[in-house]
Amino acid sequence: MxxxxxxxxxxxxxxxxxxxxxxxxxxxxxxxxxxxxxxxxxxxxxxxxxxxxxxxxxxxxxxxxxxxxxxxxxxxxxxxxxxxxxxxxxxxxxxxxxxxxxxxxxxxxxxxxxxxxxxxxxxxxxxxxxxxxxxxxxxxxxxxxxxxxxxxxxxxxxxxxxxxxxxxxVFAEEYATKPGKKITLVNCNPEKGGRVLEQLARRMPDVEFMAVRGAYGQQILPDLPNVEVVEHVDGQDMRERVYAGTRVLLMPSSYESWGRAGIEALASGIPVVAHPTSGLTESLGEAGIFVDRSDIDGYEAVLRKLLTAPEYRLASKRAKARSAELDxxxxxxxxxxxxxxxx
CATH class of the missing domain: 3.40.50.2000 (Glycogen Phosphorylase B;)
Incomplete structure (x- = not known):
């Protein structure tokens, strides 16, 4: 090299x-x-x-x-x-x-x-x-x-x-905002975790979710009362249309060489719960919360914890620290x- x-x-x-x-x-x-x-x-x-x-x-x-x-x-x-x-x-x-x-x-x-x-x-x-x-x-x-x-x-x-x-x-200042309330998946094709989002939304009817239509692949967009479906979003509008409404970002991808959306979320102190691909473990570092994409029970348990104030504050602090490291x-x-x- x-x-x-x-x-x-x-x-x-x-x-x-x-x-x-x-x-x-x-x-x-x-x-x-x-x-x-x-x-x-x-x-x-x-x-x-x-x-x-x-x-x-x-x-x-x-x-x-x-x-x-x-x-x-x-x-x-x-x-x-x-x-x-x-x-x-x-x-x-x-x-x-x-x-x-x-x-x-x-x-x-x-x-x-x-x-x-x-x-x-x-x-x-x-x-x-x-x-x-x-x-x-x-x-x-x-x-x-x-x-x-x-x-x-x-x-x-x-x-x-x-x-x-x-x-x-990722220029953090272009993405940083006050996090919202929803658990979000960006690009809802099966490889990115569309089925994981659907299963979680059915198991957690008391929690709000956001499903963002991706740029490619078959999209799994649940027709459920606790899921907001957001149509394809221009990258420069992600802060207002996605991250301002997001409390936790899901990345249960089968493959990610890096995972840009996760780094965009970190700029706002939004915790990322991800499948441990080689790319995501490198990009998210100590800020990442890793759960195998086949472990739906594990995802639900982690999300329930993150919905409590003490756990969220700690995860959010780690997210902002990792964002600063990735200048x-x-x-x-x-x-x-x-x-x-x-x-």
Whole structure:
């Protein structure tokens, strides 16, 4: 693992870079952790004076280019020439399904490409191995270890030229609010814990729950009097529409490489009760309250305890402390320097 690049002066490089990003979808239409991690990483680059364009590869509702949190987004419907943008770029960035096509174009035009990794699936590492990645960004220490194991089994010369860990940046001041009364699950598909929420709501009719429709997957949205169903929420509205109504956040996910929603909740001192995935145990640290997702009795017992004032105060204090530990500023400074070093 390459050492993190030291932080530079706030102004960035003397010459602004043209940074072209290729992804399948973006907010406000598509709100998932991967996209909001990327936005949080692009914002400081824009603040340093670099010109950033995000090009989408899937059809959606938007037909014209738009700006989201200071970042220009070009929908596929705009029918502009992505290859021309690549040719003029200094640096390319991609993630998930667009890595193979973006790295192919990067090789053709002689451009460095950065791959942001959001999971430990074999395809994530294999796509980089085939593409000549200039910089791989891992979202956690455990993902970096998994990458090391993968590349140890591949021929020499295929791993990324350099690597960096950037944990999904959460700017706490943009999420912090006074917690509400509900027990909340964000993205109610089965893998994220939709059935766990449903079972708990049936077992605890005296407690209010919130079920937030996710960006992907089949959604289990209980039709129960103690469950408020909230439709898909733009990331920049999560504070008002979700966390301001939440007392405890559920994360009984079968897989999380990190778990951004949990870190967003910690900013308000909202305790997180989670299944102990490798990503969640790393991200939540000592603030996490871990219960196996198959143990519904355990979840109910923990939630009942958290609904008492003394237990809640202690858990909330730990949550705020962990939020402070995850200040993204140092890693974002290293990230900006690493991008600028490729030009």
């Amino acid at each position: 390459a050492a993190a690049v030291p932080a530079s002066a706030p102004g960035g490089t003397a010459t602004p870079l043209r940074i072209v990003v290729r992804v399948h979808a973006m907010p406000p239409e598509h709100n998932a952790g991967a996209e909001h991690m990327l936005i949080s990483m692009l914002r400081p680059l824009a603040e340093r004076g670099h010109h950033i364009q995000v090009w989408l590869s899937r059809y959606g509702k938007a037909r014209d280019a738009y700006t989201y949190r200071g970042i220009e987004v070009v929908p596929l419907e705009a029918r502009l020439d992505f290859a021309t943008a690549v040719r003029k770029a200094h640096v390319l960035i991609s993630h998930l399904e667009n890595v193979p096509s973006t790295t192919a174009l990067a090789r053709g035009y002689g451009k460095p490409v950065i791959v942001v990794c959001h999971n430990t699936h074999i395809a994530t590492f294999r796509n980089m191995a085939a593409g000549g990645t200039a910089l791989a960004v891992y979202n956690s220490e455990w993902m970096a270890r998994e990458a090391e194991l993968f590349y140890a089994e591949y021929p020499k010369g295929v791993r990324p030229a350099s690597e960096l860990i950037v944990r999904p940046p 993204p500023a140092p890693e974002l400074a290293a990230w900006c320097q690493a991008v600028e070093a490729l030009a």
